[in-house]
Amino acid sequence: MKALVIRNLKKTYDSGLVALKGINLEVEQGDFFALLGPNGAGKTTMIGIITSLVTKTAGEVIIGGHSIDTAVEKAKAQIGVVPQEFNFSIFEKVIDIVVNQAGFYGIPPKQAREKAEHYLVQLGIWDKRNNQARLLSGGMKRRLMIARALVHEPKILILDEPTAGVDIEVRRSMWAFLQKINEQGTTIILTTHYLEEAESLCKKVAIIHQGNMVENTTVKQLLSRLNTETFIFDLKYPLAEKPEISGCTIVSVDEKTIEISFGKTVNLNNLFSALSERHIEVMSMRNKTNRLEELFLRLITTEVAHD
Amino acid sequence: MTERFTFDMIGLYTILHKEVTRFVRIWTQTLLPSVINITLYFVIFGSLMGNRIGDLNGFRYIDYIVPGLIMMSVITATYANVVFSFFGAKFQRNIEEMLVSPLPNYIILWGFVLGGIARGLLVGVLVSLTSLFFTQLQIAHLFLTISVGVITAILFALAGFINAIFSRNFDDINIVPTFVLNPLTYLGGVFYSIDLLPEIWQKITYINPIFYLVNAFRYGMLGYSDVDVSIALSIMIGLSVVLYITCIYLLRKGVGIRS
Secondary structure, X not given: OOOXXXXXXXXXXXXXXXXXXXXXXXXXXXOEEEEEOOOOOOHHHHHHHHOOOOOOOEEEEEEOOEEOOOOHHHHHHOEEEEOOOOOOXXXXXXXXXXXXXXXXXXXXXXXXXXXXXXXXXXXXXXXXXXXXXXXXOHHHHHHHHHHHHHOOOOOEEEEEOOOOOOOHHHHHHHHHHHHHHHHOOOEEEEEOOOHHHHHHHOOEEEEEEOOEEEEEEEHHHHHHOOOEEEEEEEEOOOOOOOOOOOOEEEEEEEOOEEEEEEEOXXXXXXXXXXXXXXXOOEEEEEEOOOHHHHHHHXXXXXXXXXX | OOHHHHHHHHHHHHHHHHHHHHHHHOHHHHOHHHHHXXXXXXXXXXXXXXXXXXXXXXXXXXXXXXXXXXXXXXXXXXXXXXXXXXXXXHHOOOOHXXXXXXXXXXXXXXXXXXXHHHHHHHHHHHHHHHHOOOOOOOOOOHHHHHHHHHHHHHHHHHHHHHHHHHOOOOOHHHHHHHHXXXXXXXXXXXXXXXXXXXXXXXXXXXXXXXXXXXXXHHHHHHOOOOOOHHHHHHHHHHHHHHHHHHHHHHHHHOOOOOO
């Protein structure tokens, strides 16, 4: 059984805005799925429909085998959601927010407290349990929403921009946590603007643009379409003149830094040999752009051109 | 007991517990003002002016107005609790915590309504206790008194819920209490008997729902009413049913809470 099936999903708001133009999507159980798209693409609308905060205009959504049209309560019991904006009462205590959420899923108070403790500990905010939510930092508020979404142990966790505005350390620890629960069997659907995040975490990716599904494949397959890559090389000594290497495009950034773009046919060993022959010593190298970001921009631009 | 029933009861308990915790946490805003207001009414209308007014329909003026004042407190507290709490949840978007969960609409509604009833009845008890400093409470029909108190709380909790659903800002949640509820309450026979009014105003008073519940409550306490209590009860129950169906319809349509 698929974790999520979406067929011909359409949404037109009362204002006339067409947010989704017929989305089809299938997410397998255990997937770590990235949903990408620029602002206003329709990602949040789609999540809103899945979580029943937005009513669809047409189409079908089936969550864990339960249609939101015929068995909405069973469908909703399958999912936990971490929205983009903070949506808890800022005056409530951290522990109460999580325990109450468990209660909304029919978990008795004693059990709810145990589960709340488990997830607040896991996410590193147990010591803040008696604080009002308004007193938490931005990163802690994000982690609180993850604990709240997980307290009823959903089969599918949906996260809408979960690491927006959090520092790198917290982001990395959240990544590690999400990978862990995914390995334990939770299907994760993630929207993000950090394409590095999608590339690092997700196995599959769908790209939405202007209400249409532009791409739906595995991250690996998507990246395999990338024909050229650009690396930045930091050199030990200043260059007298820009070197010429067959199959490569070289741009001088400053006297000790060059960018080299090359296709998949170029062997890195040959490239280093060519650099050595020219007495160029490389101290370090790094990828110039996020690979997925490059592809993402290319796909979006193509769509705009087609429009 | 079915699994479904247990699930619903846990959900209901959770909302009710959350609501009670909320209004108890801010008791200086939710409980204390009613007690202060009622004390002022007793001092001014009961002790200072009441002694000069004399008896009304065979009762001391202060005794005559006690039921209406208790009702007024219950109405205000119940309505305010639901309208502020539900709109606050909409405003902070934490209503989404319930909307994304499998809680059925009627449990969400009853959770807020019971929260309102809890505050309304608690305020009713506190106000009744306060009145003991000024007069002796009479209870002619205990069961009727409690029943009218509960039905009144249900009615105005549902009304507050509808107000909150349609409210888009904090001004909207004050319009109905200020421009509708207060005039209806003051003109609903809390401070006077309908017999004192000119005929045209008597007829107008009959379309005021608060008139019926004040009189039903007065009958429960004093054994006296300006209207037939069975008619008053029928109107209150009928209105409650209409408001309940309206609330469920609005929740099902997602008015004000889903896009």
